[in-house]
Every structure is written in structure tokens, then in C-alpha cells.
Amino acid sequence: MSIKVRIPTPLQKLTQDRAEVEANAKNVQDLIEQLNKSYPGIKDRICDENGSIRRFVNIFVNEEDFRFLKKEQTPLKDGDEVSIVPAIAGG
């Protein structure tokens, strides 16, 4: 078991065109570090120069917006589904 991560189109060049990848991590922050080990450069896309998740990136843990949870510290466990989604959509 591990965490399933859905990758948005703008990042799929870094994941060899894969729309879904798997990772092991204890929280959202750690997940980004782990993804960056497997797919170098992905962290710089998701996070700004201070290491914070960019305001135009939404991350959902089991369909819930991480900003409603514990943000970067939102805990993750095996079987969780994480979706990284550009914020500029809808309306």
C-alpha cells in the first residue's frame, strides 16, 4: 500500500507523462519532498522560493482541500488519494 497521487497535465512532463504516481509520505510537505526525489524539479513547480505551496496550486487529500485541513502538515497514510490541481479553473 502507498499513497496515490494524481498529477496535473502541466507536471506530467516531469513524471514521464504519467497522470498518476505512487509515493510514501507522512504528510503533504513530506509528500512533495518524496515526489521531488523520484521526479526531480517537481518541488520547484509546486512550491514558491520560500518552499510554501504556491497560491495557484490546490492539493486535495481524499477530495478535501488541504487548506481546510492542516495545510502542509496534513497527515497522510497508506491508501490515501492525493490530487494536485491547478487553482485557475472554473467560474
Added chain:
Amino acid sequence: MGYVKGLKCRECAKTYPAEAIYVCEFCFGSLEVDYDYEAIRKVLTRKKIESGPSSLWRYRDLLPINGEPTVGFYSGFTPLVKANRLAEELGVRELYIKDDSVCHPTLSFKDRVVAVALSKAKELGFDTVACASTGNLANAVSAHGAWAGLKRYIFIPHDLEQAKVLGTLVYAPNLITVRGNYDDVNRLCSEIAAKYNWAFVNINIRPYYAEGSKTFGFEVAEQLGWRTPDHLVCPAASGSLLVKIWKGFKEFEKLGLIGPVKTALHCAQPQGCSPIAEAILSKSDAIRLVRPKTIAKSLAIGNPADGYYARDAVNASGGTAGIASDEEIVEGIQLLAKTEGIFTETAGGVTVAVAKKLIEEGKIAKNQSVVIAITGNGLKTQEAIQSSLGGALEIDPQLKSFEEKVLISSKL
């Protein structure tokens, strides 16, 4: 011919070709259409616009298509109504209603954005269009898409007003109701858009789609006699309309079609879903997400895509924001109807209520010109006011019954 140079990231200015993409690969910023304004300046005049069609396509030189428009030939160019009775009621000198409650064919401003989005989608070679909608967009994509012969997948929250559901189904699209709120629908659609090669008008076609909203601002300026008002009150859901009205005014200014823009742009949101208005009023850096709870379902976006840009446009214009409660929304709908004979939906009730507040608070001076943006039709949200309206008088088909029940009761 068109004047689109390509797409450009609003955050980092990286450029992209004009394809069906919407996000900067490098910083996740929003992509925006980049025009060749020098070339446009050489050809675009007030006279050229005035001799164009009576639709939003009269501004075609400032819209992001390359060939001729193919969808929405009758959309836009809605009335700018001089609202004397409402002006008197609110205590302002010069008041107008920009009335998109009568936009062709689905009675909301979404007919504008969809006319542009579907013309672009066809140009890009798509045969299937889709959207995430709070209702008005669902109506517009379904109707325009039917006319254009496109396959349609429409995603809406499960609890929309009946008229918005029916007013979508009648055009026979694939209508999918999602068990969740609009923000859930939007996330799901972003995931679907990443996997299926469809033209999602407000996702991968969004840079083009959103440009259609500029025409609301263009029309206000043209219909006022090539000037912008001192104040414009605009409802906000994602914030995109407000951003694009401001952009439209600034484009006209840049091209010398109007003088300097001195309009204060005000953001109107409902209590229970006012993340943009709250950020403006509290001068906060961050837009704080909310879980919407309001009767103004067309404004119920808790995570607004253009929230930051809407806040910036309001601040750049010297405007402010206002928030209307459910009760004030219902009063706003009725006030507009009984003074101006215009029946707007709940979003319009928000805008009227907020305009009233801003005038009462002195944020809109009584001797200045004001435009209220009415974006949708009241027949679509009848549930919201049903219990607030008095009933009809019922009589027998006899003169006596009329005199007893109608004349006597109206004398009381």
C-alpha cells in the same frame, strides 16, 4: 484576421502558443491571451465598432479568435437601462442597469463567454465541449453547443435550482449532477479535463472563454457614449467577470477609444460565500477559502479562481466591496423589479443590495454615475423569492365579486 500573439503567464510572463492550455507549466500562474495592440490600434475605431453587428462580436478585434466567429451571433449587446426610479429610491443622480438578464439565448452573461469559448473550441478542432457550472453556464454551453452541433458534457452540483436544471436538459446535452458543491464539481472537472481531450470551456479553454466577459465592459463604455461610469458594482463568484470588465475598460483607454478610466469597481458577494469581498474589506493578503452557504447559488464558489486578480482590480480602481445577506438579496430582487421592471436572479439581488449599501455608506457619492451589473434572469431562481411575495386575489367571475374583493380590499 485575428490579433492574438499567443498566451502569456500572468505571473511570470512566460509565453505559450494559443492552444487549449490554461496554466503556466513553470509557476502554475494563469495564462492570458496576449494581443498585438499596435496592430489593433491601426484598425480599430469607434466608427468601426458602431457599424459592427448588434452582438458582442462588434468587439471581435479584441476577442481571441483567428477566423470569423461561428457561435453566438445574437449574444451580448444587451440594454443599458437608465434607472430613474431606482436612482430616486437609492438617492443617486445617475444610475444605469446593464441588463444581461435578457442576453440571447439563455438569459445570462454566460452567453457572452460561451460564444467566444465555443468559437475558439471549433477553431481548435474540438467536437466535444464541457463545463463545470453553477447553472447559468450549463444553460449557455448546452444551448450554444446544440446550435453549433457539438457534443456536450455538463457538470453541475446536485442541488441547483430546478429552472437551471430544466433549462439545461431541454437542449439534450449529457448532464451530470455531482454529489458535492461547486468547488467539488470544479475539482472533479479539472481531473477529467486532464484525462480526456475535451474543450472544457472554463478549464482548458478558460483563457479564451474569460475574454468574452470584456464585452460586458466594452458595451457599458460604448452605451454611455464612450466613457466609463464613476462607479460599477459587479457580482463576483470566481471573480473573472470583474477582472475582465476592468481589463476591457483599460483596453479601450489604451487604444484611445475612451478617455482616462476613473471608474471605481466594487465587488458584490453574498454573505455565506464572500471570500473576495472579505479579503478586500479586511485588506488581507490571502483569499480565505469558505464552504458556501447562500441562496445566491450562482455565486457559491468558495475557492475563487480569480480571487486574487479580482481583489487587485478592485484595489487598482479605488473601489471597495460589499456583502449582502440572504434577506437583503431577496429585497434587492424585489426592489429592482418594482422600480425598473427587471426581474433578476439571486446574483442580481446581491448586486442591487450591495449598491444600496455602498450609497448609504457614502462610498458611492450621490452626485456620481453608477452602473449596476445585472448578470442573470429571475425566472431561473424563483425558489428564492417564492415565500416573500404576496399572493394574487382570487374572485368569482362576477362584477360583484370584483367590486367586493378587489376594490374594497385595495381601498383598505
